[in-house]
Amino acid sequence: MNQYSKEAFINLLEDKLTRQRRKYLEDATDKDLYYVISSIVKDELIPKWLDTQERYQQNETKQVFYLSMEFLIGRLLETNLLNCGLLDTCKEALLELGRNPEEVFKNEHDAGLGNGGLGRLAACFLDSIASLSYAGHGSGIRYRYGLFEQRIIHGNQIELPDYWLKEEYPWETRKADEAVEVQFGGKVHLHKKQDGKFEASYEQTDKVMAVPYDVPVSGYQNNVVNTLRLWSAEISPETSDFLSGPNSQYYHHLDHTHSVEQISGFLYPDDSSFEGKELRLKQQYFLVSSTIQGIIKKFKTDYNLPLSSMAEKIVIQINDTHPSLAVPELMRLLMDEEEFEWDEAWEVTTNVIAYTNHTTLSEALEKWPVSMIQNLLPRIYMIIDEINERFCQGIWFDHEELREKIPELAIIADDQVHMARLAIVGSFSVNGVARIHTEILKKKEMKDFYTLFPSRFNNKTNGITHRRWLLQVNPCLSRAITDVIGPQWIKQPNKLISLLRYSNDKPFLEKIDRVKQKNKQALANLIHEKTGFTVDEESIFDVQIKRLHEYKRQLLNIFHVIYLYNELKDNPSLDLTPRTFIFAAKAAPSYHLAKEVIKLIHHVASIVNHDKSINDKLKVIFLENYNVSLAEKIIPAADISEQISTASKEASGTGNMKMMMNGAITLGTLDGANIEIKDLVGEDNIFIFGLNAEEVLNYYQNGNYVAKDIYHTDDRVKRILDQLNHGEFGAEEIEFKDIFYNILYHNDPYFVLKDFDPYIESHELVERAYRDKQTWQKMSVTNIAYSGKFSSDRTIREYASEIWKLN
Structure with missing residues (x-):
């Protein structure tokens, strides 16, 4: 951890101002200073970031991946200065230069990556994971627009776009070489191979490139820097070539580009319409598919183990029901891409995925129309249907006392796919977030699931950094x-x-x-x-x-x-x-x-x-x-x-x-x-x-x-x-x-x-x-x-x- 004197910090600041912003101090705006100080801090973090990743890889350290639709991280400059031990020095240097530190710091726009307590909790967790020197990373979506910018006019809330990325975001690093492909729609065919295993083939799918942008998560003065990986949806080169070829239709190309960009366009699109609901579902699958593909690639690179041993080194914690599609997606990748049989894939999945429940409100326990998942994610629906069939059969044959409760426990019921039920069935841990909340889950809201899986349920009362x-x-x-x-x-x-x-x-x-x-x-x-x-x-x-x-x-x-x-x-x-x-x-x-x-x-x-x-x-x-x-x-x-x-x-x-x-x-x-x-x-x-x-x-x-x-x-x-x-x-x-x-x-x-x-x-x-x-x-x-x-x-x-x- 470098400890600059006030004078050394000022010299470094002036040097970077001239090289990066082509300005002398007297001409620099507070925004110039914000970007230059961010650059100083990032120079501090990057070597520690690389060292942290190398250490995890060399030691084959077990790692957790925290999947969340929200990370309400706020501004990062002050936090990173604090964690690097430079906050007081930076403030003293700015005051010496006749600048107000607060005016400089507020040039950073709050990252539009979350809405409320769910996202702020995820941000606090990442801070604590790094500060306690655990190997853990966040995975979310790089929304171009946050929830909305609220204005009050004559007492009425008016929503304006929160385009938080309209200016350069200094903390992110684009990792185009680690992009993966996510597929929507199309048709799926299952073929029986000579060895008796089934093979899935896909046709006419919409392919979307998921490009990661990595944000450093610094621990408090301990040289640990973990990663918040944010995925951005872009047109895949293959689709782009097809759409812009000699026989393409220009307007179809524009429509397709718009529909792809929407996936990482808005935090929580309005779901009062069919299109809005479908977009939310797309976002959720986009997050889990890109993340789990990345995790599997990382596992193969970092660990000298077969994929069947994944649970020894990887945990996927899903934050609320939004990433519940992680269960069928991990199954899909293991079976369709890695040639696992069902039982082996299920064993890995249910030992890797853990689920945090955040609510007892029925409207927040997500459900999706069967037809929507069938059309948008046909292979995923096949897998959910099979999970449901096996789960319900298990109740019928092994839990006679719960037979009449099957409609209330089934993952697919009333022409809906119940995401909380999917998360419970497909995970090894289900936790509430306060003592009373967990007791309500066990005794009321999820009582029958608790009867089936008593050892899975546990409490982890929330905390703040x-x-x-x-x-x-x-x-x-x-x-x-x-x-x-x-x-x-x-x-x-x-x-x-x-x-x-x-x-x-x-x-x-x-x-x-x-x-x-x-x-x-x-x-x-x-x-x-x-x-x-x-x-x-x-x-x-x-x-x-x-x-x-x-x-x-x-x-x-x-x-x-x-x-x-x-x-x-x-x-x-x-x-x-x-x-x-x-x-x-x-x-x-x-x-x-x-x-x-x-x-x-x-x-x-x-x-x-x-x-x-x-x-x-x-x-x-x-x-x-x-x-x-x-x-x-x-x-x-x-x-x-x-x-x-x-x-x-x-x-x-x-x-x-x-x-x-x-x-x-x-x-x-x-x-x-x-x-x-x-x-x-x-x-x-x-x-x-x-x-x-x-x-x-x-x-x-x-x-x-x-x-x-x-x-x-x-x-x-x-x-x-x-x-x-x-x-x-x-x-x-x-x-x-x-x-x-x-x-x-x-x-x-x-x-x-x-x-x-x-x-x-x-x-x-x-x-x-x-x-x-x-x-x-x-x-x-x-x-x-x-x-x-x-x-x-x-x-x-x-x-x-x-x-x-x-x-």
Whole structure:
């Protein structure tokens, strides 16, 4: 690890500026500096990258490949500087040159490779795998456009293209020599050979080239650099020659080019149409086929073993159901390309593939129409059909007690291919991502599969990389921690528990409070810059930042805001600690109700924020275009972490961990990792309210919840809903009738009204605790101290020892 002095770093920077950008320092823009510093860092990483790969190859090290449709990696310059030990030197050098480091760093566009918690988790996992010196790599798609760039116009979410690759991305390296071919459609013929084995031949297929772009994944100051491989869809040379030949049709050529480029064009194309669904399926197969072809090639090169021993050296971890086609694709490659017989191929496949489940939501457990897979992936459908047939026969003959359950267990049922079922049947490990989530899978959602395969099911509670989410985003807090317990926590996050010794140390508590105030001031400045609103830095910063979905219940949060506003209008002298409610969220483009909630938040904000009669006791802020970089500004400033999903719906959550690690207090339901946070910090250091998972599941099962009863008996609830229904928070009277009718006439499917009263009570407890400064500071330090348990280093050690069997 090179350790440059500030002067040496400046000299190197100036030298590269003249050679690479043809500019002297005084003429260089912040963008020039960003690219030059990235080049310096990449020069540091490449030799370590090559050494790491060579070491794995020479030692024949077992490796894990993490397949995910999302990798929400954010910006990489600061992370890579930190991991190379150059962050402080770089910042000092820039300040010496009269430049603001933050202005330089923000020239990097957030990589448009993910949407929410699933993708951010994958990014944290890659960081921990490298930092713990494990041999592990990510595999995803190089989307040219991210989810979308969110703009809010008159309260409405407007989606603009997120063309994050419009400028050079300095971290990627194109590896055209390692491209592979992926085939769609066409016809498949099975021929019986003389030796009795079957041989598959393909004709009239659409061939697509999958070209890898490799991004380095640096470990924290340990000389390990793993790889995030992103696949880009391009026209294969063979197809290109055919289409542009003398008899070609120019417009057909353009159509084909467009359809190929779409495969790696957009993250999560709109699947409300047949074409959108088909494109998503194409993306999923493109990811798994290109990745597994690459893995097999690598296995043959790196290991002096037959392919039948693949499980000794390779694990493929599929992140949620999106890459479930890895199961039939590995079978296809082993049988059709490597001449394995079925049983041998199945033995390899089911010992190589492991599956992480992230949800109990039925709409997120993917299903594809049989006809779509038959047409788009005919050979893959044949294999899925055979897997299903053998699996169902196995139940019929070996598990008489489950015979009647076969329709609920079959991979192909109701003219649909059920991807979660395929992933469970075709893997050796199925893990949930929080203790309660795994128990719900075992006892409710996947109970019969658990009966069949009890040893496959296990729990791996999610984690976050503390290097990004504490050391990097909150340097002042990190220094304060290091000053009292030393730097060991950076490599051993469980050492944060030593902070408990200082939870009654008044000077330390005051220091932590000053750090929080500084972070709140920085966020207040950002809010003013982005929205024009001035917020009270002494107010409680109450934060809910996550994807907009009904089960995450941003609606419950904004109902509480309306309730407080009504209270203040009735009694302007009400003794209320000033509150700043901070929201950030994107709604899926076709998710009407979620977009209505965004609009409601904005309409409430426009009334509350301009009402002088409430004396600035309430402010409502919605920060548009939520992404990793924005989260990095909000999280260090949060006082309250809103984790209020309907119990049983949030598999784990990771925002709860990030805010806890930065000293925010969790206000949440007994759901996901909230339960494990409560068990660690104790009931005095968290605010828990509302229905638990068992109560929610009982209501769903028994149907004995009536939302209208609460509407008719709770005046606060009735007033809020009537205000919505009568247009008090909208430009027109009909503005929010959809929300009104969904609550009362679709019976409040996520129990917003049922949990309203306990939610209000919990906020009263927040108010009381916040007024006692020393109590609040002690709660904050206690949360930081216990947050080491939620480092992704702990999660990855559990995966590595219990599932992957890595050294």
